[in-house]
Amino acid sequence: MNAEAQMNEQKEKQQLPYDGSAVLIDALHQQGVEVIFGYPGGAVLPIYDALYKNPIRHVLTRHEQGAIHAAEGYARVSGKVGVVIGTSGPGATNLVTGITDAMMDSIPLVVFTGQVSSTVIGTDAFQEADIIGITQPITKHNYQVQSVEDMPRIIKEAFHIASTGRPGPVVVDVPKNVANEVFETPESLDVEVNLPGYQPTTEPNFKQIEKAVHLLSEAKKPLLLGGAGILHAGGADLFVQFAEKYDIPVVTTLLGLGTIPGNHPQFLGMAGMHGYYTANMAINDCDLLVNIGARFDDRLTGDLAKFAPNAKVVHIDIDPAELGKNIPTEVPIVADAKKALEALLSKQLTMQDTSRWNEKLKQMSKDYPLWYETDDEFILPQEALEAVHDITEGEAIVTTDVGQHQMWTAQYYGLNNPDSWVTSGGLGTMGFGFPAAIGAQIAKPDRTVVSIVGDAGFQMTAQELSLLQEFRYPVKVIILNNGALGMVRQWQEEFYDERYSESLIQVQPDFVKLGEAYNIPAYRVDTHEEMREVFEKTLTNDEPVLIDVRVKQMENVYPMVAPGAGLNEMIGVKRQ
Amino acid sequence: MKRVITVTVLNQSGVLNRVTGLLMKRQFNIESITVGANEKQGMAKMTFIVNVEDERKIEQLVKQLQKQIDVLKVKDITEQEIVMRELAFVTVVAPPHLRSEINSIVDPFRATIVDSSKNVVTYQVTGEPSKIEAFINLVQPYGIKELTRTGATAFVRDMQKKATPQLSLLQ
Numbered sequence: 001m002n003a004e005a006q007m008n009e010q011k012e013k014q015q016l017p018y019d020g021s022a023v024l025i026d027a028l029h030q031q032g033v034e035v036i037f038g039y040p041g042g043a044v045l046p047i048y049d050a051l052y053k054n055p056i057r058h059v060l061t062r063h064e065q066g067a068i069h070a071a072e073g074y075a076r077v078s079g080k081v082g083v084v085i086g087t088s089g090p091g092a093t094n095l096v097t098g099i100t101d102a103m104m105d106s107i108p109l110v111v112f113t114g115q116v117s118s119t120v121i122g123t124d125a126f127q128e129a130d131i132i133g134i135t136q137p138i139t140k141h142n143y144q145v146q147s148v149e150d151m152p153r154i155i156k157e158a159f160h161i162a163s164t165g166r167p168g169p170v171v172v173d174v175p176k177n178v179a180n181e182v183f184e185t186p187e188s189l190d191v192e193v194n195l196p197g198y199q200p201t202t203e204p205n206f207k208q209i210e211k212a213v214h215l216l217s218e219a220k221k222p223l224l225l226g227g228a229g230i231l232h233a234g235g236a237d238l239f240v241q242f243a244e245k246y247d248i249p250v251v252t253t254l255l256g257l258g259t260i261p262g263n264h265p266q267f268l269g270m271a272g273m274h275g276y277y278t279a280n281m282a283i284n285d286c287d288l289l290v291n292i293g294a295r296f297d298d299r300l301t302g303d304l305a306k307f308a309p310n311a312k313v314v315h316i317d318i319d320p321a322e323l324g325k326n327i328p329t330e331v332p333i334v335a336d337a338k339k340a341l342e343a344l345l346s347k348q349l350t351m352q353d354t355s356r357w358n359e360k361l362k363q364m365s366k367d368y369p370l371w372y373e374t375d376d377e378f379i380l381p382q383e384a385l386e387a388v389h390d391i392t393e394g395e396a397i398v399t400t401d402v403g404q405h406q407m408w409t410a411q412y413y414g415l416n417n418p419d420s421w422v423t424s425g426g427l428g429t430m431g432f433g434f435p436a437a438i439g440a441q442i443a444k445p446d447r448t449v450v451s452i453v454g455d456a457g458f459q460m461t462a463q464e465l466s467l468l469q470e471f472r473y474p475v476k477v478i479i480l481n482n483g484a485l486g487m488v489r490q491w492q493e494e495f496y497d498e499r500y501s502e503s504l505i506q507v508q509p510d511f512v513k514l515g516e517a518y519n520i521p522a523y524r525v526d527t528h529e530e531m532r533e534v535f536e537k538t539l540t541n542d543e544p545v546l547i548d549v550r551v552k553q554m555e556n557v558y559p560m561v562a563p564g565a566g567l568n569e570m571i572g573v574k575r576q
Numbered sequence: 577m578k579r580v581i582t583v584t585v586l587n588q589s590g591v592l593n594r595v596t597g598l599l600m601k602r603q604f605n606i607e608s609i610t611v612g613a614n615e616k617q618g619m620a621k622m623t624f625i626v627n628v629e630d631e632r633k634i635e636q637l638v639k640q641l642q643k644q645i646d647v648l649k650v651k652d653i654t655e656q657e658i659v660m661r662e663l664a665f666v667t668v669v670a671p672p673h674l675r676s677e678i679n680s681i682v683d684p685f686r687a688t689i690v691d692s693s694k695n696v697v698t699y700q701v702t703g704e705p706s707k708i709e710a711f712i713n714l715v716q717p718y719g720i721k722e723l724t725r726t727g728a729t730a731f732v733r734d735m736q737k738k739a740t741p742q743l744s745l746l747q
Contacts, residue, residue, distance in 0.1 A: 133593070140645070141644075144590075196648055197585075197644070319643070321640050
């Protein structure tokens with residue numbers, strides 16, 4: 001193109017009506033958005049038209065739920081805000097599960113939904129849904145843009161709210177007429193964020209830090225609990241440094257996996273319902289529990305009355321509402337986890353002699369490791385995960401759905417790195433893991449991304465195989481196929497006298513043919529040898545792959561804290 | 577226990593929905609709620625009375641409200657020196673031969689008659705919610721045709737009791 005043509009095009013662009021949609025896409029460019037996950041439809045036609053003229057990479061998933069889970073995976077791994085566009089009505093309601101998931105696990109998202117024109121809102125118009133009303137309890141905040149003049153400010157605020165403080169999803173609902181409304185004063189694009197009601201505290205109160213340090217200096221059995229807040233704050237290095245400096249043992253929550261390397265000698269494992277025996281007993285026995293960035297969720301605590309009965313509690317969280325919500329706390333500290341760790345590390349602290357405590361825990365870890373009984377006939381899911389760990393050397397980004405495979409992955413895939421673990425913790429969403437893996441791969445194209453899924457959850461969002469077909473994202477999908485809703489079946493076995501109501505799946509698709517239909521290399525493995533061979537061949541190359549691993553159906557996740565029990569009352573514990 | 581909470585919010589569409597939705601989601605029982613403009617442009621103040629079981633729940637409520645982006649200030653004013661008022665319209669069945677009797681017994685409440693017709697009289701009464709309750713109980717036997725209450729609003733007095741050792745002993 002010669003200079004003149006270029007100038008003409010530039011001119012043409014300027015003469016185009018600068019409308020709400022153009023403002024929206026410009027604002028996304030301004031925010032540095034590099035990828036949008038979405039699905040077009042009637043009410044967002046103007047927005048997609050603006051995107052066509054002023055492109056940002058757009059990933060067209062095959063269902064809106066796939067788009068939002070992919071955005072969550074992208075956000076979790078990249079640390080950036082995930083951006084989603086869906087149309088009004090069904091497009092918007094299909095996003096609801098993902099929005100809730102992001103709210104529960106504090107994932108920063110900005111979700112744009114189309115809306116029918118302001119003139120017909122409230123008339124039950126075609127593809128109208130009250131998405132503001134629907135998403136009010138499941139968003140950090142939501143907006144409906146009433147006029148194009150508000151668009152620049154709202155988008156700026158949305159990104160600010162989503163990414164600061166405790167991260168979370170923000171919905172921006174754009175009526176079609178606002179998307180088409182001409183913006184008369186483009187000079188007012190540069191707006192300041194003005195949110196008098198939103199000023200998150202990030203710096204810890206120094207008196208509270210001193211109190212925490214004092215408790216640490218008195219503790220004979222201290223314990224650190226690492227939560228996802230550390231990862232959101234980018235504080236994993238400091239967390240490990242702090243633990244090492246004072247030789248304090250560490251446990252994590254499910255979402256806190258990766259705050260400390262899986263093979264670290266001070267790491268006792270994940271705590272909670274399917275946590276390591278030693279991790280749970282450490283919580284039970286410790287005299288000081290320092291929780292950094294975890295929210296004392298019920299799957300971690302078990303029976304609250306029996307939780308950490310001997311411990312004083314220091315709780316550091318960016319969200320003041322989490323402090324004292326479930327567990328009475330001696331020293332609550334509102335702060336960004338990284339800043340709190342910096343403050344703690346800046347103090348000189350003389351610890352008590354904790355060697356007996358540390359030795360006792362090390363011995364307990366040796367005496368009560370995770371266990372499973374091998375089977376000549378069947379592959380055990382635990383073995384599959386150990387093999388995945390060996391071959392990827394713990395370096396992969398791992399995503400999961402919810403259920404048995406998720407717990408086994410948490411137990412057996414020792415992650416080396418922070419921000420490499422993408423799982424649906426709070427909401428427990430089936431169908432999350434596979435699209436989340438696509439988002440994670442887009443965020444980190446050079447990393448190996450392994451999506452561990454169950455045969456049932458995978459079928460909830462399997463349509464996104466189209467993206468692997470189209471873009472050859474080298475995502476490794478490993479189906480731990482037990483022909484069952486494994487966790488449901490396990491609970492029915494243990495608590496409902498083996499009445500397997502609707503949890504055994506008799507008929508399944510041929511997953512190899514399914515992979516082939518999308519032109520993706522696909523394998524079925526039934527034996528240990530086949531599994532090893534296929535994993536070695538496919539997990540390290542740069543092609544996508546779908547592997548149907550047939551595992552033992554009746555295998556259970558152990559150890560376990562039964563619902564209503566305390567952490568010290570685990571079942572399925574074996575002494576080595 | 578009953579708590580009186582005031583919430584200062586940005587007066588934007590949906591904010592009332594957001595606050596009441598939050599209370600519903602967290603399982604708080606609202607006894608009454610009033611909303612209106614306050615002294616600052618673009619803001620509004622809500623006063624609500626909630627029933628909660630313990631201190632921890634009320635702390636949660638205040639913190640969860642504070643977290644809302646459109647909420648500027650949350651105060652639990654139950655323990656403070658406050659003035660609380662509610663207004664009610666009570667339409668009482670009052671045939672002519674009973675009217676002076678009713679008027680005389682409601683007199684101590686300083687209720688005003690805002691409407692009357694052949695068989696009914698509508699009183700406007702203001703005061704603490706307990707006073708409204710008492711008024712209602714008093715006219716109940718004559719028959720209440722219609723009742724409309726605004727819900728309580730409250731403000732904190734400028735002069736507060738000083739916390740002294742003696743006072744805390746009494747409490």
